[in-house]
Amino acid sequence: MTAIIPEDFSFAQRLPALPPLGAAQAASQANSIPLSFGAPHSDTFPYEALKEAAVEAILSQGRNALQYAGAGGPSSLLQWVANRSARRSIHVDASHVLLTYGSQQAIDYVARALLNPGDHVWLEAPTYFGAVSTFRTAEAVLTSFPIDADGLLVDEVEQALEQAAKNGRPIPKFIYVMPNFHNPGGVTLSLERRKQLAALAYQYNFFILEDDAYTELSFEGDPLPSLYSFAPLRVIHLSTFSKIVAPGIRLGWAIAAPDVIARINVFFQGSKASVFSQEIVAQLLQSFPFEEHLERSISLYRNNRDAMVAALAHYLGDDVSYNVPKGGFFIWLTFPEHIDTSKFVADANASGVSFIDGKQFFVRPEGHRHARLSFSYCNEEDIVRGVELFAKAYYTYIKNNKNGLA
Ligand SMILES: Cc1ncc(COP(=O)(O)O)c(C=O)c1O
Structure with a gap:
């Protein structure tokens, strides 16, 4: 038999050609x-504590800890996320929380749930390249707005929204913002700008994707109230265990109104973020001096x-x-x-x-x-x-x- 060598393959055009960063x-x-x-x-x-939690997860949950997850994850973990979020003035129950394979997956699923190809996403300049790559893959049109020492220049966003509405140009489906200890800017969005941006989301009917990966790592005092707290129907709030437990666990979460969570949830196609990771972290947080x-x-x-x-x-x-x-x-x-x-x-x-x-x-x-x-x-x-x-x-x-x- 003569070996057939395949011709060049045409990979998806929408894959972003980015170098690893x-x-x-x-x-x-x-x-x-x-x-x-x-x-x-x-x-x-928390190396030793995670070792014990992994053993405990198997001992207490048996083989269920190693199965596909049908349900939403261990209720104690969803509840922990809900309770912890009160520190950011987010007052929700577990029905508002979705556990994901890191917050990167949440960014991806939000993009899939909200965007059609050609839809507009506004973001900060500079911004997190992991999110940019995801939005490009979703074929979004990206427009950026500068930041200063107090985060995103919301006045500029407001002017652009006014102009877009006046001239019949597209309003973004969502604005992607990192409110605390921005990556890469290091800055934090001021309280006044949070309120202003949240009000704009209701006025112009767009979502805010609030990527709050670093909020727990504050060197000086308590976090400001989240954007979610000012516009709970139009903010999807994301955070992660990556920076406060370990990124290899691959666990993050989205908080949003239950109907929005249901929209994002469809992408899990029956199997949720790693059950084993969820059970381990649930065990860890039960017995462990987290503070x-x-x-x-x-x-x-x-x-x-x-x-x-x-x-x-x-x-x-x-x-x-x-x-x-x-x-x-x-x-x-x-x-x-x-x-x-x-x-x-x-x-x-x-x-x-x-x-x-x-x-x-x-x-x-x-x-x-x-x-x-x-x-x-x-x-x-x-x-x-x-x-x-x-x-x-x-x-x-x-x-x-x-x-x-x-
Ligand atoms: C701003 C921001 N969002 C999201 C992520 C993704 O984090 P993970 O998927 O590990 O939760 C990172 C990781 O560096 C990040 O810096």
């Missing part, structure tokens, strides 16, 4: 200090942030500016206008540090003067050394290109 780069940058990774520090994983664990994690991240801020001051001084984040994982650097940070990514890598250049966080060709450094994954010593190497790569680029852009 952030944690997805782990393998390719094994020898660098990874200031590019937005991953949690593995010392924060102490969280305090320890916060303290580690606060120390890491302080180490990065001190190193930036030492190695780059006034040559770079940034807002000191009050929580989360990221510092967003702004260089002078003529700098293009993508021009020294490769050199930085070769000298032993990785970072993500600003352009990767925008849906339009902009962001060249920015860079994202993550202080979550590395220890303090590596953070300081990483910033030193980053600064060296920057000054070498400046020297070789005289003034920057080249």
Whole structure:
């Protein structure tokens, strides 16, 4: 028999042609200090407690812990999420909560439930590339609005909505926002802007996709009320166990009105987010001093942030500016206008540090003067050394290109 070699295959056009970024780069940058990774520090994983919880999940639930999940998940876990959300002024029962395979899956399912190809999604500039890739796959038309130290410029969004309504142009199906400790911006949306945006959602009848992955990792006090609390019929609130337990567990959640949850739920096609993970986390939260664990994690991240801020001051001084984040994982650097940070990514890598250049966080060709450094994954010593190497790569680029852009 002659072997038939198939011709080139035509893969789906809508797949975004994106390079792997952030944690997805782990393998390719094994020898660098990874200031590019937005991953949690593995010392924060409740390793021993998770081991016990995994055994307990099997002992207490038997083989059911290993089955497909027909129902919505262990009621104690749904209830924990509902109770915990009261800290963000979200007062709901378990019927408003859907557990997902990380919040990334929730972003995907929300996009599928809300969007037809060609629908409009508005988002922040900069924004989280994982979400952008999902919205592109859904064939959405993306429009971005700038952020400042208080988060999204809601006044600009309001003007654009007014114009769109006046001129018969499309209103977005939803606006994707990260209200707390923004990725990559590090900033938090002010209370006033939250109320303003929520009011606009009702007025113009769009959803807000509130991606609140980092809210528990606040270095200074309690979180502001969520966007959900101001517009519960038009906000889908997302959060995750990835940053407060471990991302390998792959558990996140969506909170929304029950009819919206039902719409998203259809995509599970009979099997829910991992039953075993759900049972383990349900066990963990029953017996485990969660507040102490969280305090320890916060303290580690606060120390890491302080180490990065001190190193930036030492190695780059006034040559770079940034807002000191009050929580989360990221510092967003702004260089002078003529700098293009993508021009020294490769050199930085070769000298032993990785970072993500600003352009990767925008849906339009902009962001060249920015860079994202993550202080979550590395220890303090590596953070300081990483910033030193980053600064060296920057000054070498400046020297070789005289003034920057080249
Ligand atoms: C803003 C934001 N949303 C969502 C996610 C996805 O998190 P997960 O799917 O692990 O819950 C991340 C991960 O880095 C993130 O930074």
